[in-house]
Amino acid sequence: MxxxxxxxxxxxxxxxxxxxxxxxxxxxxxxxxxxxxxxxxxxxxxxxxxxxxxxxxxxxxxxxxxxxxxxxxxxxxxxxxxxxxxxxxxxxxxxxxxxxxxxxxxxxxxxxxxxxxxxxxxxxxxxxxxxxxxxxxxxxxxxxxxxxxxxxxxxxxxxxxxxxxxxxxxxxxxxxxxxxxxxxxxxxxxxxxxxxxxxxxxxxxxGPIARPETGFDVAPLSPGRMLSHYAPSLPVRLNATSVGPQEGLLAFGPHPLPDAAVTWNLSSEGNLEEAAARLFAGLRFLDSQQQVFDLTGLAVQPIPAQGLGLAIQDRLNRAAAPRPTEPDAP
The missing domain is CATH 3.90.870.10 (DHBP synthase)
Known part of the structure; x- marks a missing residue:
């Protein structure tokens, strides 16, 4: 109660x-x-x-x-x-x-x-x-x-x-x-x-105030709905069932995948609250290890599609989305 x-x-x-x-x-x-x-x-x-x-x-x-x-x-x-x-x-x-x-x-x-x-x-x-x-x-x-x-x-x-x-x-x-x-x-x-x-x-x-063209409450800095949103510099591979020797691993649960160069476990007990609390820190940590371990990408173990797992998946989908390309130089 x-x-x-x-x-x-x-x-x-x-x-x-x-x-x-x-x-x-x-x-x-x-x-x-x-x-x-x-x-x-x-x-x-x-x-x-x-x-x-x-x-x-x-x-x-x-x-x-x-x-x-x-x-x-x-x-x-x-x-x-x-x-x-x-x-x-x-x-x-x-x-x-x-x-x-x-x-x-x-x-x-x-x-x-x-x-x-x-x-x-x-x-x-x-x-x-x-x-x-x-x-x-x-x-x-x-x-x-x-x-x-x-x-x-x-x-x-x-x-x-x-x-x-x-x-x-x-x-x-x-x-x-x-x-x-x-x-x-x-x-x-x-x-x-x-x-x-x-x-x-x-x-x-x-003075004059701008309005987002897409409508109220959908600007990127308010709900954070840009597709590729504050992603790591390394490419992210979701729902990984194996991991390469030059990949960092964002693990979940008591059985992290073997062979990763470096691992961050969101929750070794499979607790989604703990995983959510550790998500951003984990992405930052693995990204910081790029040069240390010569990483070419990040692999992410599957996250359950329930409760906070849906929110975690949403954030990881944004991290894995195609990055905007820089325009060609004039």
């Missing part, structure tokens, strides 16, 4: 302890209820995807108690600071380049070099984030593809028994997800998702 906590000092302290210990707690913001986990803990982040039955890994928004805390994790531009001063706390998410010392896990950022951050509005949620003292990743607290929850009872209808607790902060005032604005590249800001802050209010401060 999922524990229902009241938004009292005791309830907030209990929720903060659960989050610091790697558990999952849903909590209300001014937009919708978020499903929170310690963004610095890849296993906690993997549990978020598992609880939501999310079919792919998408970048998750990291929540903070203040702009100062948020800007320790990203490289804040003058425009970002101006927007934060005007709209935080509030329903605005900013996508910015990750700071070199960022502690947010690769899994929460989907391996991207950018990070989505915001400071939500509400006394209880800010008290919770302050008590946690770490970035808290929190997508909407519902099963993937379902309606976002605006009351604690909605969360329990979707996730009872799948998460540790819900902090009942009452009905959400906005009931609509935050606006997501990409500031990670030079040029005009880009609207990745409309939401609680009207675009007109943003443009009054920062």
């Amino acid at each position: 999922t524990e229902r906590l009241t938004a009292t000092p005791t309830g907030i302290a209990t929720a903060a302890r659960i989050l610091r210990d790697g558990g999952l707690v849903a909590f209300g913001t001014e937009t919708v209820y978020g499903l929170g986990g310690d963004a610095t803990n890849p296993t906690a982040v993997a549990r978020i995807f598992e609880a939501k039955n999310r079919p792919r890994f998408n970048p998750l928004i990291s929540h903070f108690a203040s702009a100062e805390e948020a800007f320790t994790q990203v490289q804040a531009t003058p425009l970002a600071r101006a927007l934060a001063e005007r709209f935080w706390p509030g329903p605005l998410t900013l996508v910015l380049p990750r700071a070199p010392g960022s502690t947010v896990s690769d899994l929460a950022a989907d391996g991207l070099s950018s990070l989505a951050v915001r400071v939500p509005k509400g006394d209880a949620v800010l008290a919770l984030l302050h008590a946690v003292g770490r970035p808290v990743a929190a997508p909407s607290a519902n099963r993937s593809g379902r309606i976002s929850p605006s009351e604690a009872s909605h969360v329990l209808e979707e996730l009872d028994g799948r998460i540790d607790a819900v902090l009942d902060t009452g009905p959400c005032a906005v009931g609509l997800e935050s606006t997501v604005l990409d500031l990670s590249s030079p040029g005009r800001p880009c609207l990745l998702r409309p939401g609680g802050v009207p675009v007109e209010a943003l443009e009054a401060l920062c």
Whole structure:
């Protein structure tokens, strides 16, 4: 059973302890209820995807108690600071380049070099984030593809028994997800998702805003849907049943394939949560061994097509996709 906590000092302290210990707690913001986990803990982040039955890994928004805390994790531009001063706390998410010392896990950022951050509005949620003292990743607290929850009872209808607790902060005032604005590249800001802050209010401060041609909430830096997406430099071969002596192996389960030059086992026990938590680190490690072992490629053992396995497969499919070719030089 999922524990229902009241938004009292005791309830907030209990929720903060659960989050610091790697558990999952849903909590209300001014937009919708978020499903929170310690963004610095890849296993906690993997549990978020598992609880939501999310079919792919998408970048998750990291929540903070203040702009100062948020800007320790990203490289804040003058425009970002101006927007934060005007709209935080509030329903605005900013996508910015990750700071070199960022502690947010690769899994929460989907391996991207950018990070989505915001400071939500509400006394209880800010008290919770302050008590946690770490970035808290929190997508909407519902099963993937379902309606976002605006009351604690909605969360329990979707996730009872799948998460540790819900902090009942009452009905959400906005009931609509935050606006997501990409500031990670030079040029005009880009609207990745409309939401609680009207675009007109943003443009009054920062000037014209670009819109993705493919529609809202599908820009590459928001859900990470580019086909070849932050792939290793080495070619990736999926569903391998054998491995060559010049291939690195991304293994899964108690029986890694023999003969690999170097191996990273996602989970020797075949645990999909552990595999998800170790996926990005494994790809980075094997890619870093290219010159050490004269690697020509990476082989990946089969991953079960169930639960988090679907999300892991989705990410590996992107890693193995054909790479964009450079245009011919003039």
